[in-house]
Amino acid sequence: xxxxxxxxxxxxxxxxxxAGDGQILVLAGPGSGKTRVLTRRLAYLIERKNIPAYDIIAxxxxxxxxxxxxxxxxxxxxxxxxxIWLGTFHAMCARLLRREANYLPYKSNFVIFDADDQEALxxxxxxxxxxxxxxxxxxxVHAAISAAKNDLLLPADMPIRTYRDEVVARVxxxxxxxxxxxxxxxxxxxxLLAARLLQEHxxxxxxxxxxxxxxxxxxFQDTNLAQYELLKQLSSYHRNIFVVGDEDQSIYRxxxxxxxxxxxxxxxxPQCEKILLEQNYRSTQNVLDAARQVIDRNRNRTPKHLFTExxxxxxxxxxxxxxxxxxxxxxxxTIQQYLASRRAVASDFAVxxxxxxxxxxxxxxxxxxxxxxxxxxxxxxxxxxxxxxxxAFLRLVENPADEVSLLRVIAVPPRGIGEKTxxxxxxxxxxxxxxxxxxxxxxxxxxxxxxxxxxxxxxAALLADFGSLLDxxxxxxxxxxxxxxxxxxxxxxxxxxxxNDMSEEGNDRWENVQELRRLAYDFQExxxxxxxxxxxxxxxxxxxxxxxxxxxxxxxQGAVTLLTLHAAKGLExxxxxxxxxxxxxxxxxxxxDDPEEMAEERRLFYVGMxxxxxxxxxxxxxxxxxxxxWDYSEPSRFLQDISDDLMLVQGKRSVxxxxxxxxxxxxxxxxxxxxxxxxxxxxxxxxESKYKPGMRVRSASFGExxxxxxxxxxxxxxxxxxxxxxxxFKRLLASLANLEILS
DNA sequence: TCGCCAAGACTTTTT
DNA sequence: GTCTTGGCGA
Numbered sequence: 001x002x003x004x005x006x007x008x009x010x011x012x013x014x015x016x017x018x019a020g021d022g023q024i025l026v027l028a029g030p031g032s033g034k035t036r037v038l039t040r041r042l043a044y045l046i047e048r049k050n051i052p053a054y055d056i057i058a059x060x061x062x063x064x065x066x067x068x069x070x071x072x073x074x075x076x077x078x079x080x081x082x083x084i085w086l087g088t089f090h091a092m093c094a095r096l097l098r099r100e101a102n103y104l105p106y107k108s109n110f111v112i113f114d115a116d117d118q119e120a121l122x123x124x125x126x127x128x129x130x131x132x133x134x135x136x137x138x139x140x141v142h143a144a145i146s147a148a149k150n151d152l153l154l155p156a157d158m159p160i161r162t163y164r165d166e167v168v169a170r171v172x173x174x175x176x177x178x179x180x181x182x183x184x185x186x187x188x189x190x191x192l193l194a195a196r197l198l199q200e201h202x203x204x205x206x207x208x209x210x211x212x213x214x215x216x217x218x219x220f221q222d223t224n225l226a227q228y229e230l231l232k233q234l235s236s237y238h239r240n241i242f243v244v245g246d247e248d249q250s251i252y253r254x255x256x257x258x259x260x261x262x263x264x265x266x267x268x269x270p271q272c273e274k275i276l277l278e279q280n281y282r283s284t285q286n287v288l289d290a291a292r293q294v295i296d297r298n299r300n301r302t303p304k305h306l307f308t309e310x311x312x313x314x315x316x317x318x319x320x321x322x323x324x325x326x327x328x329x330x331x332x333x334t335i336q337q338y339l340a341s342r343r344a345v346a347s348d349f350a351v352x353x354x355x356x357x358x359x360x361x362x363x364x365x366x367x368x369x370x371x372x373x374x375x376x377x378x379x380x381x382x383x384x385x386x387x388x389x390x391x392a393f394l395r396l397v398e399n400p401a402d403e404v405s406l407l408r409v410i411a412v413p414p415r416g417i418g419e420k421t422x423x424x425x426x427x428x429x430x431x432x433x434x435x436x437x438x439x440x441x442x443x444x445x446x447x448x449x450x451x452x453x454x455x456x457x458x459x460a461a462l463l464a465d466f467g468s469l470l471d472x473x474x475x476x477x478x479x480x481x482x483x484x485x486x487x488x489x490x491x492x493x494x495x496x497x498x499x500n501d502m503s504e505e506g507n508d509r510w511e512n513v514q515e516l517r518r519l520a521y522d523f524q525e526x527x528x529x530x531x532x533x534x535x536x537x538x539x540x541x542x543x544x545x546x547x548x549x550x551x552x553x554x555x556x557q558g559a560v561t562l563l564t565l566h567a568a569k570g571l572e573x574x575x576x577x578x579x580x581x582x583x584x585x586x587x588x589x590x591x592x593d594d595p596e597e598m599a600e601e602r603r604l605f606y607v608g609m610x611x612x613x614x615x616x617x618x619x620x621x622x623x624x625x626x627x628x629x630w631d632y633s634e635p636s637r638f639l640q641d642i643s644d645d646l647m648l649v650q651g652k653r654s655v656x657x658x659x660x661x662x663x664x665x666x667x668x669x670x671x672x673x674x675x676x677x678x679x680x681x682x683x684x685x686x687x688e689s690k691y692k693p694g695m696r697v698r699s700a701s702f703g704e705x706x707x708x709x710x711x712x713x714x715x716x717x718x719x720x721x722x723x724x725x726x727x728x729f730k731r732l733l734a735s736l737a738n739l740e741i742l743s
Numbered sequence: 744t745c746g747c748c749a750a751g752a753c754t755t756t757t758t
Numbered sequence: 759g760t761c762t763t764g765g766c767g768a
Contacts, residue, residue: 061758068748090758115757187758222758254756357754368745411744561751566756588755604756627753627759 005043005076008038015594016275017041019242023272025220025265026244028304030291030610031282031572034244036220039069041242043076045214054083057234058216063538065218065570085212089227090187090537093194097185100204103197111184111395111396111527112536116388117404118142118186125174136167144168149188150224150256151722152195181435183401191226198233201690209237220245220265224256228264241269247301251566251604253596260300280306282572284313289617290646291609298599315648318618318639321628324358324580327621328365331577334617335371335560338575340540345560346372348574352565352608354586356581359562366560376563384534386499386509387516391535393489397473398528400437410466417466421459428452437470444468470491482520482528489577565608576612578605581620582633605638618647691720692733696742699732704742 006014013033016026017040028034042058045051060066066087074081085092094112101108110353113121121137122145145168148158153174160166179185185193198205215235217223220243223231235241245264250259258264266272280288288306296303321327321534331351338344351362359375366373389412392405400406411417431437432452443450443460444467453460469492476485490513500510523531561573565586580586584603591597609616618639623630691697695707705722720734732739 063758088758123757190758251756252758255758414745420744564756585755590755600756625759743758 005040008034010279012275012277012279013037013040016277017044019159019273019275021238021240023239023265023269024242025262025272025274026277027262027274027302027304028244028246028277028305029280030246030249030607031280032277032306033279033281034218034246034277035065035068035570037277038216038244039072039076042216044068046079046081047077051213052083053079054082054159055211055213056216057085057092057212058218059085059087059089059231061088061090061222062501062570063091067684069218088537089223089230090190091533093190093230093610094533094537096194096208096425097190097197100197100201100214103201103204104193105180107183109183109399110702111182111399111402111405112190112276112533113179113182113184113186113404113678114382115535116383117184117189118203120404120407121178121182122171122175125171125178128174128178129170131167131171135257136164136171139169140169145172146186148172149186149192149255150226150231152192152226154196178403182403183399184404188226191224195226195229195233198230206237208234213238213240215241217241217245219249221247221250221259221262222252222257223261224258226256228258228499241313248295248298248304248568248603251569251600251607252434253600276302276304278304278306280308282613283308283610284310284614285721286313286315286646287612289610289644290316290616291606293643293646294602294609295606295689296639297641299603301455314615316616316618316642317650318581318647319620319650320635321421321619321621322623324361324610324621324624326364327579327619328361330619331362331579331617332365332369334370334577336369338679339371344574345558349577350423350561350563350571350573350575350611351577351579352563352568352611353579354565354588354604355580356564358585362562362579364566368560372559374559376567378562381512381515382538384509384512386512389495390486390489390513390516391532393493394486395474395532396437396470397477397485397489398532400441400474401435403436404454406437413494415466416462417459421456421463424456424459425463428455440467441471441474442467444471477528482531483517485528486517486520549730565604565633567613569607570612572611575609575615576618577617577619578608579619581618581636581639582624582637584631584633585624586636586638602638605636618642691739691741696721698738698742699737699739730737 009017010033013036016024016037019041026034026037028037038058042056045056046053058066058069060069070086085095089096097104097110098105101110106626115175119138119142122142123133126133126136126138126141148168153167153344156175158165158169158172160169179189182384198208215231217231222245231241231243245259245262247259250257253259262393268272281353283291285308288308292304292306295301319327319330321330335344335346335349338348340348353359353362353719356377356521363373363375389409392408395402395405396409407422410422423435425439429439439452440463443452443456443464447468448460449452449466450460450464453464456463473492475484476488480488495513496510499513511569519535520531523534561571563571565578578586582590583589587598587601591601620633620635620639623632627629696704697707697723698704707720707722720732720737720739722732722739
């Protein structure tokens with residue numbers, strides 16, 4: 001008899017799924033069936049061990065992973081999953097905190113501030129304390145506060161060794177005060193507050209620890225101290241904790257993740273059972289061997305010997321392009337060749353890069369070649385102004401104390417409320433000891449009878465108008481549906497004509513608002529609070545369709561996926577291009593001086609490599625344009641770790657110089673012809689430029705300098721980039737500059 | 744108060 | 759080259 005739960009598992013997977021009670025540590029290499037083990041384990045506990053779903057907590061890092069697990073388990077078990085705690089760390093913590101809000105200085109309907117809100121609030125804290133914003137950048141201070149929170153440190157616990165530490169501690173203190181008055185928490189607080197709540201209230205900790213007979217954790221290598229502590233607390237009674245992870249895929253150090261939690265786990269639970277999953281079901285042996293050559297240089301890890309039954313497969317291909325445009329066109333040309341020969345469809349491909357900024361050139365190339373692509377991440381939807389505006393209106397209805405949202409929309413669209421009026425409102429709120437939102441509501445309800453009317457003076461009527469709108473929305477909130485509320489807000493403030501000026505961009509903006517409205521549809525039942533929490537906790541990862549399920553669409557061929565290496569974790573593609581294998585980019589220059597950071601760059605590359613099922617392309621460019629001039633770079637050190645027998649090195653494309661007339665031609669790849677040819681550029685037909693890089697020149701106005709670059713545009717006009725000793729970089733028209741050639 | 748323009752900063756990864 | 763910020767005029 002075959003058992004659908006245990007069917008087709010390899011011996012190691014089987015061992016993990018059916019492991020007994022206690023602490024289980026599964027070291028799962030890439031492509032080794034990690035998700036499968038986790039979902040089967042969950043199903044096994046419920047179905048075979050008769051553990052009520054209610055007594056289980058399973059945590060992941062992304063909503064997508066949680067959803068995927070849920071969907072799979074639902075299909076495997078007869079029983080209902082009702083009552084299970086299955087979700088992301090952040091969502092599970094939010095649930096815990098809302099339930100136990102009476103132990104906290106927050107109301108249970110607190111809002112969750114996203115990255116932008118957090119930075120705005122840090123900025124405000126810095127200004128409140130009259131600290132210089134230039135020397136203490138809000139982003140940097142926020143990063144320091146976030147790091148402290150991930151290490152479970154409150155402002156009072158901050159070690160102070162330098163003046164900077166002292167500044168950070170003060171801002172942190174003020175920042176927390178502001179969050180509290182806004183009835184808001186940030187991402188890190190969700191973890192920190194939950195962990196500390198359990199630490200400080202043994203009664204509460206025991207309640208949850210007794211309930212959760214089994215704790216399951218995905219991506220354990222990415223946990224930070226707060227998460228680790230939380231898991232320990234939750235599993236402290238039954239002591240059944242099942243974690244799955246891979247040190248080699250830990251890529252969130254900068255977010256406080258510590259892969260050594262894997263080792264800490266072994267120390268904290270010496271009797272734990274450790275299971276190694278090494279059989280890979282994704283990649284060819286060549287890809288695995290190359291990946292291993294890269295990752296084996298890291299220390300402090302459990303060596304793994306990934307193997308596959310797929311066979312060697314084809315060699316990796318390395319290509320050196322002359323610049324980032326040539327790099328992009330190699331990607332596009334190669335994909336077109338596959339598509340033309342019908343050996344692949346667009347969705348088989350992924351292009352991965354270290355920094356989001358690299359996506360633009362690639363995007364342009366895809367647009368020109370008319371290959372459909374989808375871009376993951378880069379805040380493209382939730383970061384949009386119009387989307388944030390609408391969310392801010394909704395958050396204000398939910399929680400008028402949310403001053404960040406209030407300030408965001410109080411003058412949107414412009415309604416005569418400016419800086420002065422706002423500071424008057426804030427001053428009145430401060431004196432009354434209540435939030436600005438409450439003052440606004442009072443003005444709206446009572447008009448001239450409000451105690452604040454006279455205090456604020458001239459502009460009180462304008463504030464009262466907006467306050468009255470807010471008041472109406474609040475009372476409508478429980479009477480009408482979420483969608484109706486949404487529409488009502490748009491109508492009341494005249495948002496549509498404000499953002500949609502009928503231009504193409506205006507239409508896009510309005511489309512985004514409509515998209516948000518569609519998202520609200522799914523929360524008609526669950527309500528505003530849930531909708532807002534969901535908006536705060538969705539990640540870009542969550543927009544990637546689940547494995548195997550293609551978007552219901554149009555282009556039956558799907559689209560090429562463009563994404564950062566970070567976003568690639570957990571995914572797989574037939575053909576993978578990793579671009580930008582240059583020193584300074586991958587590994588990134590910011591990791592240069594820190595061995596731990598460098599090791600993480602290596603892991604990041606490893607994660608990217610192991611996404612490839614069949615073919616892996618590694619690309620680099622000898623130079624890249626960075627605002628104005630060219631950056632030249634060496635090949636990434638990681639390339640040198642891959643042995644010659646695994647990799648084919650291809651010649652570079654011959655473009656000797658960037659020329660604006662070629663920019664138009666560059667993309668003229670022949671999409672219709674059956675053999676799309678690479679367009680090779682030559683310099684033969686070009687008019688000679690008078691000035692050449694490296695020449696020394698003298699200018700009447702700037703003195704002596706060195707030619708960095710020279711190009712001729714379509715009118716035959718020559719533009720030169722010169723570095724002058726006196727004034728540095730200048731871009732000049734050769735015909736006007738009258739440069740004298742010295743050498 | 745608001746919109747326009749110029750100068751300046753800016754590129755690491757994101758729940 | 760692009761996005762944000764701040765200053766200035768209407």
